[in-house]
Amino acid sequence: MxxxxxxxxxxxxxxxxxxxxxxxxxxxxxxxxxxxxxxxxxxxxxxxxxxxxxTEWQYLEEVRSKALRNKVYRSLIGRGYYGTCLPPVIQRNVFENPTWYTSYTPYQAEISQGRLEALLNFQTMVVSLTGMEIANASLLDEGTAAAEAMIMSYGLRSRQAVKEGRNLFVVDTEVFTQTYDVLVTRSAPLGIELLQTDLDSYQFTGKEFGLLVQYPDAMGKVRNFKGLTERAHAAEVLVTVAADILSLALLVPPGEWGADIAVGSTQRFGIPMGCGGPHAAYFATRDKFKRSMPGRIIGVSVDRHGNPALRMALQTREQHIKREKATSNICTAQALLATMAGFFAVYHGPEGIRRIAENAHRAALLAHHALQKAGYKLAEGPFFDTILVDSRGEAVIKLRKLAEDAHFNFHHSLKGIGLSFDELTTDDEVEWVVELFCQAQGKRAVPLPAEVEECIPPELRRTSPILTEKVFNSYRSETEMMRYIYKLEQRDIALNHSMIPLGSCTMKLNSAASMIPLSWPEFGNIHPFAPAYQMVGTREILQETEDFLAEITGxxxxxxxxxxxxxxxxxxxxxxxxxxxxxxxxxxxxxxxxxxxxxxxxxxxxxxxxxxxxxxxxxxxxxxxxxxxxxxxxxxxxxxxxxxxxxxxxxxxxxxxxxxxxxxxxxxxxxxxxxxxxxxxxxxxxxxxxxxxxxxxxxxxxxxxxxxxxxxxxxxxxxxxxxxxxxxxxxxxxxxxxxxxxxxxxxxxxxxxxxxxxxxxxxxxMGPEGLTHASQYAILAANYLAAKLKDSYGVVYSGETGRVGHEVIVDCRNCKADYDVESADIARRLMDYGFHAPTLSFPVHETLMVEPTESESKAELDRFCEALEAIRAEMEAIKQGNADREDNVLKNAPHTAPELVANEWKHPYTREQAAYPLEWIRECKFWPYVSRIDAGYGDRNLVCTCG
Structure with a gap:
């Protein structure tokens, strides 16, 4: 070969x-x-x-043949998944860039400032569009976000409500089917009773603790929920809204009509449909509920020099600390997708987001007017981007065939045919759709009107501004956007910089060959509810992957x-x-x-x-x-x-x-x-x-x-x-x-x-031999590190034969007593050496858990060991009195470039000791953007949006 x-x-x-x-x-x-x-x-x-x-070449040829078995039809199905355009500047510089896709969760905030800012942008975007007061840095999808809102509402019940046994969560009939399905799953084990009903006429009974509505609803109608919200609050019921975030550029946001929680998907902000995900869900609520909100929250704090610095805030809410007392098991966000959605808003700005929303809305208005003129009956009421056409009998069968022949997918239900327009819709496309409906009736095509009357009444139309922050009003040219993305990229450590030695997190190589097909439209532009014959290639991959994993796990x-x-x-x-x-x-x-x-x-x-x-x-x-x-x-x-x-x-x-x-x-x-x-x-x-x-x-x-x-x-x-x-x-x-x-x-x-x-x-x-070798090499790498570090640090646990598995716990528990140095100090000093820290104080307090994986070279493992040995020498210098016990390279780590080039240098150690403790660091120095962050300050002065 x-x-x-x-x-x-x-x-x-x-x-x-x-x-x-x-x-x-x-x-x-x-x-x-x-x-x-x-x-x-x-x-x-x-x-x-x-x-x-x-081989890589053979794989790409093989997966290309599978991709070509997919039929990429233009989807107007909607139902939570829509056509959108990922701007090439974001595709090339974020989605296809290993700095963004190989980085780890930003627990080590000092070397994660770029993605933290990108996620802060996402949170700010969500707050602005929903009209709420605080948002998290994304959840998994709209259905699970709605379930998290239900569970949060359940946990926020008053003592009296708990005593009364309030356990009823009411769901409007026009909530997406897939969302309700997840609610059924999540409610049953907790003893939450679900009731799906028409909330327009619902009378509260005193058993409810929360409710969920869709805005616009599943059939496309924009309903005024202000009165319902007032009645719910009078009955001590919290209101959750699953809102289409693009529609909120035009519609009165939930925060302005009194909702308590807003959830939804940001897929429309440049993220491919991809047969259903991943897409970043959003979750926003009132400030008074912030400590009950699930997921990660990015907050603004300061570093030891007083400079603004970002970090994950209110971490004591998370299951890592609360364990069985946690109100959520969220451990993963959709950070990469949230980053992309946030950049989408940065690039387009308020005028661009409104333009995209107006385009989808105008297309729906044009189609609605033309189809009525063609003799079709359509659902009444204001709508945003989705219209419901009442079509039955043979005409439906004929229309489905005509649409599929023209490579269109519509949403078919017992209530009619749904058409959801989006960012990609053009007037020509609307004309084509209308012509298909006319052909189904055997009629001549109806031309589109030159002007259409607005259907959204003034009381439902947004008047408040959106995305007023500077970041959403600064980067309109591709040049400026590219430079902004690169500026943030420079503030993060990822696998393209060095090993990320996190125990139990397996930060292995994400190969380029495996990532390339994700940019192909044959995979990205598939709606999850498209007919099975249109996703043959994708389904083959999914089925084969399921079979492979079953074999691997036995x-x-x-x-x-x-x-x-x-x-x-x-x-x-x-x-x-x-x-x-x-x-x-x-x-x-x-x-x-x-x-x-x-x-x-x-x-x-x-x-x-x-x-x-x-x-x-x-x-x-x-x-x-x-x-x-x-x-x-x-x-x-x-x-x-x-x-x-x-x-x-x-x-x-x-x-x-x-x-x-x-x-x-x-x-x-x-x-x-x-x-x-x-x-x-x-x-x-x-x-x-x-x-x-x-x-x-x-x-x-x-x-x-x-x-x-x-x-x-x-x-x-x-x-x-x-x-x-x-x-x-x-x-x-x-x-x-x-x-x-x-x-x-x-x-x-x-x-x-x-x-x-x-x-x-x-x-x-990899094949069967390659996969086995990967496990063997991961175990070898961990035992190699254990052997190299056991004398200077010690290994906390080993098996009966004195061996570790694929990860090793490095003992730092004596460092506080011997050197007045904590494991967190060692972790931050590693940043000066160009490394992400290992897993800190888990599962054993004051230790570093290292998993080298199979994809790191001996040279990289040796560099990591050399860095830890050098840090041990720095600690010994403190013990011997050759370094100040308070003002030393460990307590002040990490060191930033502005600090090192400042005119004044007050530390007893040299600038070179701070920045270049080992010679090879000069070859490719990573500069932490901020120094040690004051975590307590950020939680005491919580700010979760950008200025």
Whole structure:
């Protein structure tokens, strides 16, 4: 073969480096190391039954042939997904730029200022358009955002309302079907009662705590909800609005007519439909509810020099800290998509957004007028971009055929035919659509009117300004926009700068070959509710990916619907819940969770209606088997599931994992395996082979979908045969039906289907041997770091043979006592060395958890170790009295360029020590944009929009 296999490019460790690394670890071969790390009794007896690998060129040819099997018809279906134009300046400089798509969630704020500003722009855009007071930095999709609003409203009930047992959430009949489906899923485990009814005539009974309306509604009508809102508030009911954000450029925003929460999708702001996602949802509310709002919030603070600096605010609300007391299990946003939507608003500005909204509205007015003139009956009432045509009988059949022959998709329902116009609509297109309707009646085409009368009454038309902030009024030329994006890009560390050594986050290579097809219209311009024959290529990729993942995990079937890792946890637990209910054991709601588990585990379990029982860990970090046995027996009659991460959250392959599984099964429970650390399992063992019943997979970790600065994510779940019939279905798209299947867990049938081809590419190009080698090399890299750092820092946990898994916990717990240095100081000093910090103080306080992955080279691992060794020397200088205990390079890190070039330098160490502590840093210095951020100041003085 003339071309090299992809694995040789993906795996960072070169064959010539293996001998030195194996020698450092103290083994003769890679096989010997794996034997010492992975318990022999769970090793797979045979290689994965996956197709042989293809080269990058072969893959692109193969996926091109699949793309061409899709039929890209012009979609006027609407229903939450619309045609839009991603400006090329954003496509090339953000969507296709690894600085933006390979960066991590901005927990290390000092080296994340670019994407933090981009997300602050997004929040400001949402606040401006919705008329609310505060917004978060995105949620997963419109349906799950609506569910989060329902749950937040439920949590905000007064003591009296709780005492009265208010548990009714009322949903208007004209809310999108897919949104209601998610509400059904999310309400049941929490004891929330749903009622879908016509809210125009609804009389409150005293049982309600919240309601949801769609604005404009699902049939396109713009309704005045001010009176309903006043009646709801009088009844102590919170009002949530699912609002089309583009329409709010023309319509009175929810905040102005009294809504409490506004949610929706920002897909219309330049994000491809992509068969349903990922798209950034928005969530906005009143300032008084800010501490109850789910998701991440970007806030303005200051650094140690008093300069403005951005960070994630109010983090104590999140499940990482609250665990089972959290009111949400949100762990992933849609940061990359929110960034793109925010840039869309920056580039177009208020006049551009209004122009786009007016274009969609004018097209609907023209079509409405012409179709009425042609003799069609249309739904009455004001509308924004969607009209409903009353058409029945043979004319409908004929019209569907005419439309499909002309490559148009309309929305067909029992109420009529819906036409949703958008940014891409032209007068010619409207004429074409009208002509199709005329042909269906056997009539001559009706010309479009020169002028049309406005249908939105004054009381519903927006008069307040939008997007008044400077950032939305400064960058109109492509040159200026490109430079603004690049300015922010320079403030962030991403994988194109250096290794991002975060434990359990698997920041591996996101290959260019796997990303290229995402720019193709054959994948991007597919509506999720388009007919199946139009997405043959996409469905083939989705089905093959599901099959690949089932083989890799050792399970029977996969669902790609969950669109984040936490959503995958939740979906897996709901499948287990449904299984118990089907077996007449509804009482099985106790979930055992190790003390070391990630915070989303207990949070997801609570969202799934479970009662949490914590299982202790022993002094070596392993799950205490006897405590597990004792608690499983104690809760035998109510035991629903055991949630276990494997390798453990401490990075260890616990040898007694099968014993744990047996304990749970004997007590009637199911075993849920968290796939956060699947990067160490693939090809070596599997959840199914170990004996688990369900697992979720973070495709944005193990399977190479980019992290995107905090999203998108995909949390696919794989299940054993006895759980297959409970996998989530969908109310709009037929996905195989079983009466006991759980309802949808996301708005779109395949969740974030648009990014699944990345995982497909990874598996196809790696092949069974490459995937196995990836796990082996990840384990080698972690043990190499452990060997290099054990003397200077120490390793907190290791397995029975003294080995770690694919990640290593570096011990910094003595640094406070010995040097008055905290792990956070080390993390910030690493920024001066050009590295993102490892995972900080999790799962063990005052430690650094490092996961090097398989895609980093020995040279990069050595640089990282050299940086940590140099920092150790800097700490020793403090201990020896050669550096000031307060004014030193660690306490003042990171150091910014303005500080280093200032005329005055008051520190006892040199500028060179601050900026260039090692010689190789001079070659490509990353300059942190701000210095150490005052987190407390930002929370005490909360500002979540740009000026």
């Amino acid at each position: 003339s071309q090299e296999l992809f694995a040789t490019r993906h795996l960072g460790i070169r064959p010539e480096d293996l001998p030195a690394m194996l020698k450092a670890v103290g083994v003769q071969s890679l096989d010997e190391l794996i034997e010492q790390v992975v318990p022999h009794d769970i090793r797979l007896p045979k290689r994965l039954a996956l197709p042989e690998p293809v 399970f029977a079937k996969t669902s790609l619907q969950p669109n984040s890792g936490a959503a995958g946890e939740y979906a897996g637990l709901l499948v287990i819940r449904a299984y118990h209910i089907a077996n007449g054991q509804r009482q099985r709601t106790t979930v055992l969770i190790p003390a070391s588990a990630h915070g989303t585990n207990p949070a997801s379990a609570v969202m799934a209606g479970a009662t949490i029982v914590t299982v202790d860990c022993d002094t070596k970090g392993n799950i205490d088997i006897e405590d597990l046995r004792r608690k499983a027996e104690e809760h035998r009659d109510t035991l629903g599931a055991f949630m276990v991460t494997y390798p453990s959250t401490h990075g260890i392959f616990e040898s007694r994992i099968r014993e744990m599984v047996d304990i749970i099964h004997r007590c009637g429970g199911q075993v849920y395996m968290d796939g956060a650390n699947m990067n160490a399992q693939v090809g070596l063992t599997s959840p199914g082979y170990i004996g688990a019943d369900v697992c979720h997979l973070n495709l944005h970790k193990t399977f190479a979908i980019p992290h995107g600065g905090g999203g998108p994510g995909v949390g696919a779940i794989c299940v054993a045969e006895h759980l297959v019939k409970f996998l989530p279905g969908h109310s709009v798209v037929y996905m195989g039906y079983h009466p006991e299947a759980i309802h949808a867990v996301s708005s779109a049938p395949w969740g974030s289907a648009f990014v699944v081809p990345i995982t497909y590419a990874y598996i196809r190009m």
